[in-house]
Amino acid sequence: MATLTPSTRPDGLESELRKSLGEGSVIDDPEVLAARADDWSGWPSGTPRLLVTPSDTGGVARCLSICNAHRVAVVVQGGRTGLAGGAAARTGEVMLALDKLAGVEDIDTIGGTMTVRAGTTLEAAQAAARGRGMELEIDLGARGSCQIGGVIATNAGGIRVIGTGMTRAHVLGLEVVLADGTVLDDMNTMIKNNSGFDLKQLFIGSEGTLGVVTRAVLRLSPERPGVVTALAALATTGDATTALATARSALGSSLSAFEAMWSDYVTFMSERGGYSRPFDAVPPLSVIIEARGRDESVERSKLEALLADGLEAGWLTDATIAASTDQARRIWAMRDEGPAEYGRLFQAIVPFDVSIPIRSMIGTADRIVGDIRAGWPEAVPLTYGHIGDANLHLVVGFTAPIPDDAKLAISTLVYEAVGAVGGAVSAEHGIGQLKKPWLPLSRTPAAIELMRCMKSTFDPANILNPGRVI
């Protein structure tokens, strides 16, 4: 694939964009550009050329068509909460931001669908659904900032995947603008539609490399207001699999979250982050178990029975069930707020979001953490994750800057251990720029070659998010 230089025909680009999109939608103020160049991953950004903020699909199409004609690279930006450096701008790129393309267009309570623009925050879309007695079953800690377009582009997971699946499971239709400005209208609203290839699937999870999502049709379900949250202290980390299997069979389709926090994470969040310690002694593994259904009292009694069984069987040593929404929020805060604390408390982090087959999960995680402690005694490994989905988050924090070769050595250690047990180098955050070198540990050469072929078919000039994923 051709490597794109910052611009082969720089002259006239800016004036064409201004003429086509309007002065207010094309920004060249260096301070604004610098403030928007990075994303949450902390991946080093370059010096972008311009910021373009179209307010409709036509504007996105005109922007891409002009950039494509000028062979100028474009980085697509949603809420910039991505953790793989996909939205971090490189030098010379035009930043295409979807912020103005926001709002819910329609909610169909009979068909169970929402038509929404890509720049809408996840939280706004959730609230709009709830306002009509419906539920959008996608949820993640970054809900207040991440946008529907970014969530779809990364096929985001989050805290409800165990019950309702990844973002892909909630997308019925998409409108996408291709690199040359062609608008692909695939705004299907039906659950069943086998009329030819299901093209939308190519864009979900392709991290903005194949097209820009501008609108979507999402599935909604009737609201399930009966939510009960428990925090369980497991006797050993190895009891996680018993606890998960028991929770699955006791709660069935009500099981909406099963989130684990190792003792290193809970100790860090309580001692350094100031979060109140849930139990007197920090258990080897703390698990948030959430049951969700129509009737809270039904869910509560199912959860109480599960915890009573666990105490009797011995895999559980202690547990608390939130008595109010406020208490539930406090339980979740410890799990959700970790990423916000790292920037405040560490000088350097090496973060991981890996999948490990559940049978090997605990042993592999404990082994990796042991090896990190042995190799880097000053490191603070923090282990937690959506273990009900076999998804482990590991953050290796340092209170002083560390050299790049140490980051590389830690990454090699973790990714090789994950690859050796048939895991995936990215469970949900994507590959972006951060994990590109490690993709071959999870995908075969034939699969990577097919991805390259798709990229050059959809974007022959390689202007869309170049240098990301492949």
Ligand SMILES: Cc1cc2nc3c(=O)[nH]c(=O)nc-3n(C[C@H](O)[C@H](O)[C@H](O)COP(=O)(O)OP(=O)(O)OC[C@H]3O[C@@H](n4cnc5c(N)ncnc54)[C@H](O)[C@@H]3O)c2cc1C
């Ligand atoms: C506190 C916190 C918690 C998080 N929790 C989770 C979690 O539980 N599960 C999870 O999966 N992720 C999680 N994330 C990561 C992140 O929030 C998600 O990946 C989110 O989906 C990114 O959305 P965004 O709008 O911020 O996208 P951005 O960061 O702006 O972009 C992400 C990628 O998508 C592309 N993109 C953005 N918008 C579009 C579009 N309209 N069309 C095409 N491509 C586009 C970008 O170019 C980039 O490659 C978390 C992040 C934070 C900061």
